[in-house]
Amino acid sequence: MTLLRVEDVHKSYGDEEVLKGVSFEMDRGDVDVLMGPSGSGKSTMLRCINRLTEIDSGGIWLDGTPVYDPETDVNELRQDVGMVFQDFNLFAHLTALENITLGLKRVLGVPEAEATERAADHLAQVGLAAQADSYPAELSGGQQQRVGIARALAMEPKLMLFDEPTSALDPELVGEVVEVMRDLAERGMTMLVVSHEMGFARSAADDIHFLDSGRIVESGPPEQLFQRPEHDRTSEFLTGLQSNGH
Amino acid sequence: MLQAGDWAFVLDNFDYLLTGAAVTVGLTLTSLLLGFLLGFPAGAVEVYGEGIAQRIVSVSGVVLRGTPIVVIMLVLFFVVSISKSAFVTATVGLGLRSAAYQSQIFRGALQSVDEGQMEAARAVGMSRFEAIRHVVVPQALRRSMPGFQNEFTIVLKDTSIAFAIGLAELLTRGYDLFTQSGRSTAVLEVFVAISAVYFVLTFGTNRALDRLSEYYAIPSGESS
Numbered sequence: 001m002t003l004l005r006v007e008d009v010h011k012s013y014g015d016e017e018v019l020k021g022v023s024f025e026m027d028r029g030d031v032d033v034l035m036g037p038s039g040s041g042k043s044t045m046l047r048c049i050n051r052l053t054e055i056d057s058g059g060i061w062l063d064g065t066p067v068y069d070p071e072t073d074v075n076e077l078r079q080d081v082g083m084v085f086q087d088f089n090l091f092a093h094l095t096a097l098e099n100i101t102l103g104l105k106r107v108l109g110v111p112e113a114e115a116t117e118r119a120a121d122h123l124a125q126v127g128l129a130a131q132a133d134s135y136p137a138e139l140s141g142g143q144q145q146r147v148g149i150a151r152a153l154a155m156e157p158k159l160m161l162f163d164e165p166t167s168a169l170d171p172e173l174v175g176e177v178v179e180v181m182r183d184l185a186e187r188g189m190t191m192l193v194v195s196h197e198m199g200f201a202r203s204a205a206d207d208i209h210f211l212d213s214g215r216i217v218e219s220g221p222p223e224q225l226f227q228r229p230e231h232d233r234t235s236e237f238l239t240g241l242q243s244n245g246h
Numbered sequence: 247m248l249q250a251g252d253w254a255f256v257l258d259n260f261d262y263l264l265t266g267a268a269v270t271v272g273l274t275l276t277s278l279l280l281g282f283l284l285g286f287p288a289g290a291v292e293v294y295g296e297g298i299a300q301r302i303v304s305v306s307g308v309v310l311r312g313t314p315i316v317v318i319m320l321v322l323f324f325v326v327s328i329s330k331s332a333f334v335t336a337t338v339g340l341g342l343r344s345a346a347y348q349s350q351i352f353r354g355a356l357q358s359v360d361e362g363q364m365e366a367a368r369a370v371g372m373s374r375f376e377a378i379r380h381v382v383v384p385q386a387l388r389r390s391m392p393g394f395q396n397e398f399t400i401v402l403k404d405t406s407i408a409f410a411i412g413l414a415e416l417l418t419r420g421y422d423l424f425t426q427s428g429r430s431t432a433v434l435e436v437f438v439a440i441s442a443v444y445f446v447l448t449f450g451t452n453r454a455l456d457r458l459s460e461y462y463a464i465p466s467g468e469s470s
Contacts, residue, residue: 052365079371089366093384093464103370106380137466148366155370 002061003028003190004049004159009058011044018044020214021058024207026159031191033201036211037237042194043086045211046161049192050081063158079107082152086164088144090136096123096147097132100154108155122150126180142173146180153184160184162193196241202226210234252432256439259423266419267443269333273405273415276337278398281344288345289352294378303349310346315407318343323411332413336405344401351393355386391459398455399448406444416440 004026011019018041026032034042047053049060051067051074060067067077091099100119104110110118123129126146136144145165152160162181166174178200185191185204195201201208201222208225210218210233218225218234229235256263291303310318319339322328329335359382367377406417414422420440424433 050369052369075371075373078369081369083366083369085362085366085369087362089360089362091363091366091381093381093388102367102380103372106376107371135465137464151366151370 001028002026003030003063004192005059005061006045006049007059007061009045009048009060010056011041011048011053012056018214019048019055022211022214022216023058024209024216024219026190026192028158028190029188030206031185031189031193031204033205033208034192034194034211035196035201035208035237036217040211041214042211043163046083046163046192046194049159049161050078050083052083075107079155080158082155082157082160084145084148084152084160084162084165086168088136088141088148088168090144090147090151092136095133095135096128096139096143096150099136099147100151103151103155119150119154122154123147125153126150127176140173141169142176145169145177149177149180149184153189158190160189160191162191162195164194164196166195166197198226198241210237212237249431249435252429252435255429255432256423256435260439262423263416263419263440263443266414266416266440267447269413269415270402270405270444271447273333273336273340273408273413274398274402276333277340277344277401277405280337280341281348281397281401284341284345285348286352288349289356290378292349292353293356294374307346307349310343311350313343315339315343315404316410319407319411332408332411335411336408336413340401340404340408344397347397347400348394351390351397352386354393355390356382358389359385385464388459388462388464391455391462395452395455395459398451402448402451403444416443 002025006025007023009019009022010017022041022045024032034045036042044053048055049062049067055068062077062080065072065077090096091102094102097116097119100122101112101115104115104118105112120129120132123132126149128143128146128150131139131143131147134143136147139147149165165181166177169177174197178197181191181193181200182204193200193205205222207219208222209216210225210229210231212233218229218231225234226238229238288303288307291300292307295303319336322339323332323335328338363381363385364377367381368374372380405415408415409418409421412418417440420436424430424436
């Protein structure tokens with residue numbers, strides 16, 4: 001059953017058209033990865049889904065709800081879409097636990113005690129039960145990103161968006177975040193991931209969409225895309241990635 | 247220059263000066279409070295507002311910051327006559343000017359909070375207002391402390407300008423002392439004494455505000 005439908009999305013910043021008609025669909029439980037050179041529009045595409053960036057034309061539907069319909073409440077919509085950021089963006093003045101309870105309390109209206117309990121569960125799931133009272137600046141990058149994932153998951157979203165979740169991390173910290181993501185994929189979460197983590201893509205992705213200059217050049221399961229890419233642009237890019245040790 | 251008899255005179259009248267110091271402290275607090283109540287929202291309007299509201303706030307700030315405080319106070323007291331009370335007038339004058347400066351402190355602090363904080367708050371479904379209130383403002387207030395400490399010191403010392411409208415604060419009372427007949431030789435002693443009081447007040451409150459900043463500082467894990 002289709003959870004996310006993206007249809008002919010166009011987006012420009014000034015004179016520069018960043019998305020030139022992107023379309024794809026995801027079923028519930030799918031894990032899709034967006035890959036492509038920097039500036040190809042991957043992050044913009046992701047941000048258009050929860051309207052952190054607004055599209056110029058086309059349409060996006062989440063679980064049947066038209067994301068860009070004037071009747072759609074953007075704050076309600078965003079409760080269904082979790083987002084994990086490249087730079088973590090944890091609330092700097094709040095502890096790991098409070099980072100999670102804030103949304104529960106303010107957005108979902110969960111009472112304090114229950115919010116604390118649920119947040120503690122989510123922290124435990126990402127292996128950070130002991131760090132509940134730590135502030136973001138006291139945590140490693142990998143720990144911060146895991147809190148970021150727990151914060152998004154706590155809202156019980158239908159879809160999780162990951163915007164280059166490991167690219168700001170030191171190489172030795174990438175593994176712990178990828179492991180949490182893989183675990184999430186196995187538990188059936190629908191995930192759209194902008195990442196060049198070949199390991200994650202190969203083992204967890206259902207489909208990979210290769211974007212170049214604002215268009216999806218090629219889509220397919222990892223085996224197909226990695227081993228028999230149809231487009232020169234795709235194989236060039238993948239060869240470049242592999243030689244960089246990804 | 248400094249003479250024992252004049253020191254004795256200052257010491258004998260120290261109670262009189264301290265009553266003035268109490269007025270100085272009171273005026274500082276009311277002015278800063280008015281400045282905060284107007285300045286904080288004004289800073290927020292400058293950052294998040296649009297259109298006419300933002301224009302009005304920013305023009306008022308420019309006018310207030312561009313007018314000498316003595317002029318503001320004299321105009322309020324003698325031209326506009328907003329109140330017969332010199333204390334109330336001085337509070338309004340110092341408060342308005344402080345609001346104009348505090349708005350800039352808060353504007354800078356609000357703008358210094360990373361854009362990603364707002365995005366993360368919006369992404370979990372908070373409204374813009376909730377995101378500002380629960381995520382941006384708590385961080386901005388902490389960052390505004392050093393600027394606010396400066397403003398505190400400036401307002402405290404500028405309460406002496408209420409001298410111009412005859413408010414019996416510390417400076418006015420000092421002036422009263424040495425203008426008594428036969429006491430003009432005590433000018434230096436009086437000024438040394440009231441300067442010492444101003445210094446103790448600014449130094450003491452700054453240390454207290456340092457403590458407050460430390461207490462509310464966001465742990466970074468690097469200082470311990």
